[in-house]
Amino acid sequence: MLDPKIIRNDLHLVEDSLKKRSLKANLSSLKKLEGVRKGLQSDTEKLQASLNKISKEIGNLKGAKKSSKEKEEEASVITKEIKKKSSKLDSTLEDLHNLVLELPNIPDPDVPVGNSEDDNVEIRSWGKIPEFSFKPKNHIEIGQLTDGIDMEAGSRITGSRFSVLKSDIAGLHRALTQFMLDMHTKHHGYEELYVPYIVNSDSLIGTGQLPKFGEELFKLEGSDNYFLSPTGEVPISNMLKDQVIDSKELPIKWVSHTPCFRSEAGSYGKDTKGIMRLHQFEKVELVQVVEGGDSENALEELTKHAEAVMKALEIPYRVVSLCTADLGFSAAKTYDIEAWVPSQAKYREISSCSNFRDFQSRRMKARWKNAETNKNELVHTLNGSGLAVGRTLLAILELNQLKDGSVKVPEALREYFNKKEISAT
Structure with a gap:
């Protein structure tokens, strides 16, 4: 399987590899899924950061013996949203993994380029x-x-x-x-x-x-x-x-x-x-x-x-x-x-x-x-x-x-x- 870093950062290498192998280089589904993954990953990380911040605020409020009900409700909403996003991210990662399994290895630079x-x-x-x-x-x-x-x-x-x-x-x-x-x-x-x-x-x-x-x-x-x-x-x-x-x-x-x-x-x-x-x-x-x-x-x-x-x-x-x-x-x-x-x-x-x-x-x-x-x-x-x-x-x-x-x-x-x-x- 190809290195995920190549899929994320150097997809042109994969396209070039497929062309050299005389295979169709249609990676539109892969590009689309990778875009979805990046979006979900970013959203999940932002939500997690917000939850961490609110959790800290809840701790401070409780330490000061003040009501934390409003923040706890906010944290509950974010937690549910994280679960939804995480579930979608897991499903996207699985789909991405299955697509990457279909991709051949990248030929070494000294492999002769040919059609047959x-x-x-x-x-x-x-x-x-x-x-x-x-x-x-x-x-x-x-x-x-x-x-x-x-x-x-x-x-x-x-x-x-x-x-x-x-x-x-x-x-x-x-x-x-x-x-x-x-x-x-x-x-x-x-x-x-x-x-x-x-x-x-x-x-x-x-x-x-x-x-x-x-x-x-x-x-x-x-x-x-x-x-x-x-x-x-x-x-x-x-x-x-x-x-x-x-x-x-x-x-x-x-x-x-x-x-x-x-x-x-x-x-x-x-x-x-x-x-x-x-x-x-x-x-x-x-x-x-x-x-x-x-x-x-x-x-x-x-x-x-x-x-x-x-x-x-x-x-x-x-x-x-x-x-x-x-x-x-x-x-x-x-x-x-x-x-x-x-x-x-x-x-x-x-x-x-x-x-x-x-x-x-x-x-x-x-x-x-x-x-x-x-x-x-x-x-x-x-x-x-x-x-x-x-x-x-x-x-x-x-x-x-x-x-x-x-x-x-x-x-x-x-x-x-x-x-x-x-x-x-």
């Missing part, structure tokens, strides 16, 4: 794009040849955008998950968490999925408040909700392997085949919690941690800085890591690493105790996939394929998988 993903800026790349002596197969074909990916079974069991992994492909998926967790806990200093897969609406508001993106969520029938988690970011980050953290605990670095569930509303026609875009998928999620002044460096570190997995698995990739129009709702800055997918002859997103600054922590009321000032301050939160397991599996299958559809297992995974090759059947 075509305006994202490549920061760096790594690895050599492989050249095949044959036409590379896509992961669906490889899955069929190795009898390891069954999209038809997923469709029969549930519906479209579901899959079944079998045999060695299922084992490789599990090995990938364990490899990622080990890398982040043993080499990058993250603490592993096992978190709920079901979250409540407050948690989704805290990280920014609600109230704006409810159509992208799976809500549990018969419950007004339970949803399947769309990303590990939600349960992990909400560990901080309503907490005040000692400065000695910072920075916090958490990692968790979580299933994710998304309706994929708005993605009609995109990646309709295969495991690139499913309703149910798994990620190894990274979350960092830092003091405000440390979040820029933390984003660079977190991104490098996700990149380390790519390098270890020898997946060619590039890092792009998302432009303002492609930036997520809660993010101030995002780096996407994109893996090379041979069958598509292009890079595809495999991880997004974002700095939210104090946008989420203000919604979650997540603070840290500043030992120097003895005051509570909002933490800065960051998260990124380290990595999306299914998409990493897809990249490995395509990048390491042989002519007959067999797949070489990356060296880094062999101690987890105990095979050098997945054979075509």
Whole structure:
């Protein structure tokens, strides 16, 4: 959530932010409510000052043993008026709060301004794009040849955008998950968490999925408040909700392997085949919690941690800085890591690493105790996939394929998988 001071004093920054994000910048309702709030706040403060003055006069009259009836009647009238104004102010503040919840974060100054993903800026790349002596197969074909990916079974069991992994492909998926967790806990200093897969609406508001993106969520029938988690970011980050953290605990670095569930509303026609875009998928999620002044460096570190997995698995990739129009709702800055997918002859997103600054922590009321000032301050939160397991599996299958559809297992995974090759059947 945006800082209320910005809403009150620098609304032009919000207008500029919306325009940069290619969103409609109609803030008339917000301006009107803010004007009402200022008026009610001023009226309430003036009435309270009058009541304080009269209360003092009543005390003086009683001390002098004089009648204070007239002043007491006046005080009663003012008290009733204060209650009315306060009730209207509370209602206005709630309406204002609900409007502000709909506003996205303000992009960092160094985020490239653009109108679509075509305006994202490549920061760096790594690895050599492989050249095949044959036409590379896509992961669906490889899955069929190795009898390891069954999209038809997923469709029969549930519906479209579901899959079944079998045999060695299922084992490789599990090995990938364990490899990622080990890398982040043993080499990058993250603490592993096992978190709920079901979250409540407050948690989704805290990280920014609600109230704006409810159509992208799976809500549990018969419950007004339970949803399947769309990303590990939600349960992990909400560990901080309503907490005040000692400065000695910072920075916090958490990692968790979580299933994710998304309706994929708005993605009609995109990646309709295969495991690139499913309703149910798994990620190894990274979350960092830092003091405000440390979040820029933390984003660079977190991104490098996700990149380390790519390098270890020898997946060619590039890092792009998302432009303002492609930036997520809660993010101030995002780096996407994109893996090379041979069958598509292009890079595809495999991880997004974002700095939210104090946008989420203000919604979650997540603070840290500043030992120097003895005051509570909002933490800065960051998260990124380290990595999306299914998409990493897809990249490995395509990048390491042989002519007959067999797949070489990356060296880094062999101690987890105990095979050098997945054979075509």
